[in-house]
Structure formats: structure tokens, C-alpha cells
Amino acid sequence: MNLERPKCLIVDDLDQNIVVLTSLLQGLEVDLLLANSGKEALELLLKHEFALSLLDVQMPGMNGFELAEIMRSTEKTKGIPIIFVTAADADFQRIFKGYDAGAVDFLQKPLHSKIVIGKVKVFLDLYNQKRLMERSLKSINEELEWKVQERTRALIDANQEIEAFSYSVSHDLRSPLRSMDGFSNALLKMYDDKLDDRGRDYLNRIRESAQKMGELIDGMLVLSKLGRKEIKREDINISQLSEKILTNFKVEAPHRQVQTVIKPNLMVNADLTLTKVVFENLLENAWKYTSKKEKSQIELGSFLKAGKEVFFIRDNGAGFDMEYSDKLFGAFQRLHTSEEFSGTGIGLATVKRILSRHGGEIWFEGEANEGATFYFTFK
Amino acid sequence: MRLPSVLLVEDDANDEELVRLALGENNIKINLLVVRNGIQALDYLFCKGDYESRGQESPSLIILDLKLPKLNGLEVLQKIRANEVTKYIPVVVFTSSKEEQDIKESYRLGANAFVRKPIDFSEFSQAVRELGTFWMFWNQVSHS
Numbered sequence: 001m002n003l004e005r006p007k008c009l010i011v012d013d014l015d016q017n018i019v020v021l022t023s024l025l026q027g028l029e030v031d032l033l034l035a036n037s038g039k040e041a042l043e044l045l046l047k048h049e050f051a052l053s054l055l056d057v058q059m060p061g062m063n064g065f066e067l068a069e070i071m072r073s074t075e076k077t078k079g080i081p082i083i084f085v086t087a088a089d090a091d092f093q094r095i096f097k098g099y100d101a102g103a104v105d106f107l108q109k110p111l112h113s114k115i116v117i118g119k120v121k122v123f124l125d126l127y128n129q130k131r132l133m134e135r136s137l138k139s140i141n142e143e144l145e146w147k148v149q150e151r152t153r154a155l156i157d158a159n160q161e162i163e164a165f166s167y168s169v170s171h172d173l174r175s176p177l178r179s180m181d182g183f184s185n186a187l188l189k190m191y192d193d194k195l196d197d198r199g200r201d202y203l204n205r206i207r208e209s210a211q212k213m214g215e216l217i218d219g220m221l222v223l224s225k226l227g228r229k230e231i232k233r234e235d236i237n238i239s240q241l242s243e244k245i246l247t248n249f250k251v252e253a254p255h256r257q258v259q260t261v262i263k264p265n266l267m268v269n270a271d272l273t274l275t276k277v278v279f280e281n282l283l284e285n286a287w288k289y290t291s292k293k294e295k296s297q298i299e300l301g302s303f304l305k306a307g308k309e310v311f312f313i314r315d316n317g318a319g320f321d322m323e324y325s326d327k328l329f330g331a332f333q334r335l336h337t338s339e340e341f342s343g344t345g346i347g348l349a350t351v352k353r354i355l356s357r358h359g360g361e362i363w364f365e366g367e368a369n370e371g372a373t374f375y376f377t378f379k
Numbered sequence: 380m381r382l383p384s385v386l387l388v389e390d391d392a393n394d395e396e397l398v399r400l401a402l403g404e405n406n407i408k409i410n411l412l413v414v415r416n417g418i419q420a421l422d423y424l425f426c427k428g429d430y431e432s433r434g435q436e437s438p439s440l441i442i443l444d445l446k447l448p449k450l451n452g453l454e455v456l457q458k459i460r461a462n463e464v465t466k467y468i469p470v471v472v473f474t475s476s477k478e479e480q481d482i483k484e485s486y487r488l489g490a491n492a493f494v495r496k497p498i499d500f501s502e503f504s505q506a507v508r509e510l511g512t513f514w515m516f517w518n519q520v521s522h523s
Contacts, residue, residue, distance in 0.1 A: 170476040171446045177498045178475075179393040185500040186400055207500075214498035 003135075006051035006127050007031045008120065011041040011067065012085070013059045021054060021085075024116045030124055038062025042070065045077045051127035052120065054107070057086040068104075081123045083107055159228065166224050173217050180210040219346035222277075227353055231271045238311070239266045241279055242300050249287045258290065261299040266311065268378040274354045275378075281347040282313045282374055289372065290317035297371075308377055316371040328364065351376075384410040386438040388420040388455065389473075390447050394496065398442075401500075401507035409511070412438065417450025421458055424465050437468055442510065443490075445474040445481055453484050460489040471510055 008030045012018050015036070022032055033048060035041040038061060041053075053071070057064035064084055071077040087109040105119055184203040187195070195203070239262050246260050268275065283298065290296035299314040320328070329352045330345075355362050359379030366372035389395050395413055402409065414420045420443075422428035426435065441459065445452035452472060459465045472485040477495045485493050494510060497503045 167476070167478060170478055171474070174475040174496070174498060175391055175394060178397065178496060178500075178503065181498055182393075182397040182400065182500040182503060189404075211499055 003128060003131055005029055005031050006124055006131075007033055007048050008124070009033050009035065009041060009044060009048075009050045009053040009080075011035045011038065011053065011059070011064070012056035013037060014056075017056065017085070020111060021116070024111065024113050025120055028117065028120065028124065030120070038064075038067040038070075041067055045071065045074075045080075050077075050080050052081050052083065052123040054083045054085055054120075057084050081105070081126075083119060083123070085109065085111070162224060162228070166221050169217060170221055174214060177210040177214050177217075181207050184210075216346070219350075223346055223350050223353065226274060226277065226350060227357070229271075229274065231274065231357060233269050234272055236268050236270055236272055236275050237265060238268055238275065238279060239264050239300065241276065242283060245280055245283050246287070246298065249283070256291070256296065257294070258287070258296040258298060261297070261301075263301045266300070266302055268311075270358050270378045271354075274357070278351050278354050278376075281351045282376075285347060285374075286313055286315035286317065286372075288317075289319070290315050293317060310375050310377055312373050312375045314371065314373040319366040319368050319370045319372045321368045322366060329362070382408055382410040383439040384412055384436075385440045385442060386420065386423060387411055387413045388417070388441065388443045388447065388452065389413060390415050390444065394444070397500070397503060398507060401504040402511065404504050405508040405511060407508070407511040416448045417452065417455040420447075420455050421450070424459065424468075425462070437465060439468075440510075441468055441470045442473045443470055445472060445476070445485070453481075453488060456485065456488045456490060473506075473510070 006029070008025070010018055010021050010032055011034075012021070013036055018034055018036075022034070025032060030051070033044050033050075035044055038059060041055075045053075055064040055067055059067075062070075064086075068082050068084070071080060071082065082104050084104070084106045086106060105123075107116055107119065184206045188200060188203050192200075242262055243260075246258075246262075250256070250258065286298045287296075290298065293316060297314075297316045300311070301314070302309050302311045304310070329348050352362050355376055355378065360377040362374060362376040364372060364374045387395060387398060389398070399411065402411070412423070414423050419429075420441075423430045423433070424437065424441075426433060443452045443456060447455070452474065456470060456472070459468065459470060469491045470489070471492045471494055472481075472490045473494050473496060474481065475496050482493050492510075494506050497506060
């Protein structure tokens with residue numbers, strides 16, 4: 001990497017001193033810029049980037065310390081290392097007082113050539129290294145920036161593909177199912193006299209399968225949409241929400257004896273639409289899997305764990321075998337057959353997706369025939 | 380009595396047959412005209428191309444699928460609403476999806492109703508019955 005030659009500022013009111021310094025430093029890879037006063041120096045400092053400055057302490061008007069003061073309080077110049085050039089011993093104490101902000105060194109007159117060259121070289125090397133690092137940092141940043149842009153583009157493309165895909169799924173995959181169901185139905189009605197029980201049974205199975213696949217497609221579309229929906233957070237009383245959902249279930253199945261225990265006024269800050277989906281799914285599961293119990297119990301509660309509010313929904317239903325429980329949150333995975341309990345196997349995958357999009361989690365405990373408890377957090 | 384005519388814009392022959400079955404099941408007697416794509420639909424409505432000599436009378440109702448070859452349903456709807464002759468014909472979008480974008484766009488472009496084609500034939504039949512009764516016999520004349 002080629003870097004511009006670094007610049008060094010030399011400030012001294014006496015030309016003969018400047019001549020001495022320039023002749024000492026002329027062999028170094030550095031451009032020397034010269035000033036006879038603090039004022040001239042400041043003009044140069046505003047125009048150029050300096051690797052280093054050599055300031056004579058004793059100058060009429062603005063002396064070296066005053067100039068250093070101004071340099072340190074100015075954004076552009078406060079990082080420039082300063083080497084004071086002085087004859088007076090008394091100056092040393094002042095040199096190291098009050099200039100903590102940047103590198104400060106000194107050279108004592110009479111100047112010794114090796115010491116002058118050595119000190120200046122150290123600062124120039126530091127400066128060059130710093131510039132090299134800045135440059136490579138910049139190129140790393142640019143590369144990162146470029147990569148982020150590329151990934152973003154790829155994500156946008158992928159999202160558009162998924163969108164196009166799900167659009168086409170929702171249109172195209174459904175129509176063949178409609179034909180299967182519709183024409184099976186037509187056969188059952190119009191050709192009833194030509195069918196025996198077995199024939200009717202098979203046609204009914206075709207209808208059920210077509211409808212089942214329709215539900216699967218719908219569930220899949222819901223899952224894929226929820227993953228992309230924008231999250232708008234608001235305060236939600238999940239106790240009331242759960243109460244409402246369970247009341248609807250009770251109205252639809254008045255014959256069932258279900259005891260529900262809901263801890264009042266539990267609140268989350270989350271997306272309302274998505275939170276509804278979470279509770280509809282979890283409570284529907286609890287409702288469904290307790291349907292074979294004579295007396296069902298469903299409980300919503302919460303407790304604190306490591307300072308975080310953990311909610312739970314507990315039921316005394318069919319439960320599940322923990323051995324297969326890792327499959328519980330996978331889309332289209334089921335631990336029960338459709339004959340035992342109906343369902344598409346998308347509900348819990350959807351719930352998990354929603355909670356993780358909120359920065360929350362879900363886990364569970366269960367035992368076959370002993371009920372299940374789902375624990376979950378929102379962020 | 381002359382039967383009211385309904386234009387069904389539907390590329391899927393199976394869906395057309397299901398509509399006919401549902402009409403039969405619900406005893407709805409209409410003159411069902413079927414076209415298979417958006418271009419044919421507009422040719423029919425504007426008496427162009429193959430339909431140049433069909434006579435000037437417009438259908439009482441248009442049942443419009445969205446996913447169609449050549450010109451899609453939303454484009455057809457836009458053209459129907461932009462033309463003085465066809466502007467007031469009731470249009471029911473009748474399609475497989477219930478994608479929010481489809482529903483919104485349909486209503487924005489002036490559809491009178493959006494009905495999703497159910498997979499379950501009993502529901503499908505009911506949807507056709509509602510279309511038939513609602514649009515044909517109550518809503519036939521009152522255009523705003």
C-alpha cells in the first residue's frame with residue numbers, strides 16, 4: 001500500500017534553528033512544513049494533516065505552550081504528537097503537565113542529531129502504522145458494508161420468492177382439491193344407486209383427504225406469513241384474552257366439564273394479532289387434548305424466573321411422551337394420530353415462531369396421560 | 380321469461396363444472412356464459428373479436444376468477460370499471476385465495492364482493508347459492 005509522505009510541522013521564530021532541524025531531518029521520508037510564529041503554524045495546521053509537530057518553546061507573541069494549548073483544544077489538531085524544543089531546564093515540568101491528551105516529548109538544545117532523528121522517526125513510524133491500520137479498517141468496513149448489502153438483497157429476493165410461492169400455493173394447490181371434493185360429492189349424490197357401501201366409503205375418504213390437505217395448505221400459509229409479518233408491540237391483558245378464547249370453546253361444547261383457572265391481569269407487551277394466535281393455539285391444544293377426560297382442567301399462570309416473567313398453560317389431558325417431545329415444535333409433526341386427536345401439526349410450530357420473533361421462548365413438560373404444561377416468555 | 384345471464388370468467392373447466400353442479404343443486408336457473416381468460420372476457424363485454432355479433436346486452440352479473448391466463452382478474456376488473464357501458468355491472472370476485480392483497484385490491488378496484496372458493500363442496504355450493512340469490516334477485520337493478 002502506498003501512503004502519501006507524512007508531513008511534519010516545524011515552528012521556530014529563529015531561522016537558524018529551522019535550518020538546523022531541516023538539515024537534520026532531510027534524510028527522512030517526510031515533508032517538512034515551516035512556520036516562524038504560532039499564527040503561521042495555526043494556518044498550516046488548518047490546511048494540512050500532520051504526523052508530528054516540533055514546537056520551539058521560546059517564541060515572541062504566542063509561545064510553544066500556548067500554541068500547544070490551542071492545538072489540543074481543536075478537534076482537527078488535538079491528536080498531533082508534539083515535540084517541544086527547549087533550552088531551559090525549567091520547562092520540563094511544564095511539558096508533562098496538562099498535555100495528557102496526546103503524545104508529548106521534548107528535545108533539549110543544543111540538539112543532538114541522533115536523538116532528533118530517532119525521536120522524529122518513532123513518531124513517523126507510529127503515524128504510518130496508524131494510517132495503514134485505518135486504511136485496512138476502512139477496507140474491511142467497506143467489504144462488510146458490501147456484504148451486508150448483498151445479504152440484504154438476497155434476503156429481499158428470497159422473501160419475494162416466498163411471497164410469490166405462497167401466493168401460487170394458495171391459488172393453485174387448492175383448485176385440484178376442490179375438484180376432488182366436488183366431484184366425489186357429485187358421485188355420492190348423483191350415482192348413489194350405482195354405489196355400494198364400500199364405494200361410498202372410499203369417496204368419503206377422498207373428500208376427507210382433500211379437506212385435510214386444504215387445512216394443511218392453509219396452516220402452512222399462516223406459518224409462512226407470520227414469519228414475515230411486522231411486529232407492532234402494545235400492552236395486552238392475556239388473562240382477558242384467554243378468558244375470551246376459552247368462553248368461545250365452552251359455548252361451542254356446552255356438554256364438556258372444564259374447570260379453567262386463570263391468574264388475573266397478566267400483561268405482555270407484544271403484537272396483538274400474533275399474541276392471539278399464540279393463545280388460540282395453546283388453549284385450543286389444551287382444550288383438545290383434555291377432551292377425553294371426564295373433568296378437564298386448564299390453567300393459565302405465571303411465575304418469576306431469573307427476573308423474567310414466565311407464563312404457563314397447564315392441562316390434565318392426554319399429555320405426551322417426553323421421549324418424542326423434540327418433535328413437538330416441528331412443522332407438520334404430530335405425536336398423536338388424526339384418529340386420536342385431529343390437527344395439522346402446524347400450531348406449535350407457529351407458536352414457537354411467533355414467540356421467537358418477540359425474543360421469547362417456549363418449552364414444556366409432559367407425561368403420557370398426565371397432562372402437559374407449556375412454559376413461555378415474551379421479551 | 381328470459382333467464383338472466385351471468386358471465387363466468389374461469390380458466391379451470393373443473394371449477395366451471397362445479398359451479399354448474401352447485402347451480403343445479405340450488406335450483407338456480409340462469410344463462411351461464413363462460414369465458415376462459417381475461418382477453419375473452421373483455422372481448423365478450425365490449426362485443427369485440429369472436430363476440431362482435433353477440434348483441435349489445437350486458438350480463439346481469441360477472442363472476443370473476445383472479446388468476447387467469449393473459450390478463451388477470453384484477454386487470455379485467457379495472458377495465459370493466461373504466462368503461463361507461465360496463466361500469467355498473469356487479470362483479471363478484473370468486474377465487475381460490477384469500478390473500479389480503481387480493482381482497483384489498485379487488486375492493487379498491489370496485490368489486491362488489493369477494494368470495495373465496497371453498498374446497499368443501501357443501502360450502503362451495505352454499506357460496507354459489509348466496510351469489511345467485513343475493514346478486515341476481517335483490518341487487519339486479521339498484522345501481523348507484
